[in-house]
Amino acid sequence: MSYTKRPDGRKFDETREIEAKVGIIKRADGSAMFRIGKTIALAAVYGPKELYPAFMQKSTTGILRCYYDMMSFSVTERKRPGPTRRSNEISMVTRDALLPVLDLSKFQNTVVDIFINVIQADAGTRCAGICAAAMALADAGIPMKDLVSSVSVGKVGDKIVVDLDKTEEDYEEGATDLPLAFMPGTGKVTLLQLDGNMSKDEIKKALEMGKKACEGIYKVQKEALKARYKK
Amino acid sequence: MxxxxxxxxxxxxxxxxxxxxxxxxxxxxxxxxxxxxxxxxxxxxxxxxxxxxxxxLTGRYIPKSGDMIVGEVAEVGLNGWRVEFGWAFQANISLKDGSNDYIERGADLTRYYTHGDLVVGKIVKIAGPKIIDLTMKGPGLRKLGPGRIIEINPQKVPRVIGKAGSMISMIKEHTGCNMIVGQNGRVWLSGTDPKKEALAVEAIRMIEEQSHISGLTDAVKKFLEKEAKK
The missing domain is CATH 2.40.50.100 (RNA polymerase II/Efflux pump adaptor protein, barrel-sandwich hybrid domain)
Incomplete structure (x- = not known):
């Protein structure tokens, strides 16, 4: 049986409803909220600040530390608080997705910390986290040559779709998830993961669709950043 | 093209x-x-x-030589002081730059500035990411007396000061407070009347919030005049 209709009635290349807000955490140097459908991520940026332990300091550049976590109440069954194998890996890929746009060379020996907390999870949390973190970094005034927009694409049944939600991810005939992050200005890819099976042509098509979706996300991010200072 | x-x-x-x-x-x-x-x-x-x-419009303060900053003495060493001023690393005041007086070898340095003192100094040299030299020699550079410190967004300091100090002198005039604005976004203010002090804080917060709007000086003036009548 082929996959003809998405459970929430979206088109195959349509993302869920997106909302973004900047400057939600007062004590942080920069902060942002990013919501896509039922997935909500909060990001806070602190720094540049002195880095301890001192042996981690780099005398040529500042470093970036990412911390991704899901709140214990964010999923249907309580998630045990604290870092896990999964969240450690996502922290790492988030850092690698954001680092290419940042210029920390003027902040030698310092660290910029990003804390991403998912307060409600409905698939695509790492992508929501990256979107929120990129906005929070811009809000913190860290020099960066571009923003980062991220979305997950994938294959549900036999169809390529954009922005899978949890019911689609758990589709009984098999679903493949492919999280993506783009630098919207240059179109360069900063994150590409694949969980499942897809052919070469399918991946090509998915990348195309993901890029288009990211353009929509970029617009929302841009507006959210500007809205903070418009009156 | x-x-x-x-x-x-x-x-x-x-x-x-x-x-x-x-x-x-x-x-x-x-x-x-x-x-x-x-x-x-x-x-x-x-x-x-x-x-x-x-x-x-946003971001932390990044030290630059020539900036006047408001900081707090964090450490008293054998040959100088360390000052915390909102950057990742502390600034250093050497004995030579500590005071206009001659400081003798082995003198008790806490007599000049001690732990927790607020000072207003000037960055003379940034010799490396961790080496920031501060001087206390110069007009207006001194230890600050009792007063309160409020922190503002460092990027908005130019608006709080205004063109040739127009904004800050207007607030001083209307509230009778003594004010020093450091480039690092720390404002020291002290007044005789706590109510007027609170008014000055409110005015600064207003400037910080609306810094990107033109014609702000008039708006702040109106606000201060309105509050003074109350």
Missing amino acids: SEILVKDKEIVVPGEILAKGMDFLPAGGAIREGENIVACRLGLISVDNRLVKVIP
């Missing part, structure tokens, strides 16, 4: 293309990426002839 894609005083986000072609030059907050000039900070555009720059 070359064209500018943004208007003066427009808000831009990092990654936005500001100008195309080689006829324009990027200044602070903007970089050249191939043929284009791209913003790398969230801020307001300022176009000055061929120079395109972004005046940042």
Whole structure:
């Protein structure tokens, strides 16, 4: 049986409803909220600040530390608080997705910390986290040559779709998830993961669709950043 | 060939293309990426002839030599003081720069500045990421007396001071408070009347919130006059 209709009635290349807000955490140097459908991520940026332990300091550049976590109440069954194998890996890929746009060379020996907390999870949390973190970094005034927009694409049944939600991810005939992050200005890819099976042509098509979706996300991010200072 | 894609005083986000072609030059907050000039900070555009720059609206204070800062003495060492001023690393005041008086070898340095004292100093030299030299010799540089410290966004300090100090002298005039604004976003103020002190704080917060609006000096003046009548 082929996959003809998405459970929430979206088109195959349509993302869920997106909302973004900047400057939600007062004590942080920069902060942002990013919501896509039922997935909500909060990001806070602190720094540049002195880095301890001192042996981690780099005398040529500042470093970036990412911390991704899901709140214990964010999923249907309580998630045990604290870092896990999964969240450690996502922290790492988030850092690698954001680092290419940042210029920390003027902040030698310092660290910029990003804390991403998912307060409600409905698939695509790492992508929501990256979107929120990129906005929070811009809000913190860290020099960066571009923003980062991220979305997950994938294959549900036999169809390529954009922005899978949890019911689609758990589709009984098999679903493949492919999280993506783009630098919207240059179109360069900063994150590409694949969980499942897809052919070469399918991946090509998915990348195309993901890029288009990211353009929509970029617009929302841009507006959210500007809205903070418009009156 | 070359064209500018943004208007003066427009808000831009990092990654936005500001100008195309080689006829324009990027200044602070903007970089050249191939043929284009791209913003790398969230801020307001300022176009000055061929120079395109972004005046940042957010971000921490980044030390620059020549800046006057308000800091707190964090450490008293054998040959100087360490001052915390809102940056990742502390600044250093050497014995030579500590005071206009001659400080003798082995003198008790806490007599000049001690742990927790507020000082207003000037950055003389940044010799490396961790080596920031501060001086206390110069007009207006001194230890600060009792008062309160409020922290503001460092990027808004120029607006709080105003053109040639117009904004700050207006607040001083209306509230009778003594005020010192450090480039690092720390404002020291002390007044005789706590109510007027609170009014000065409110005025500063108002400037911070509406710093990107033009005609702010008049708005603040109106606000202060209205509050004074109450």
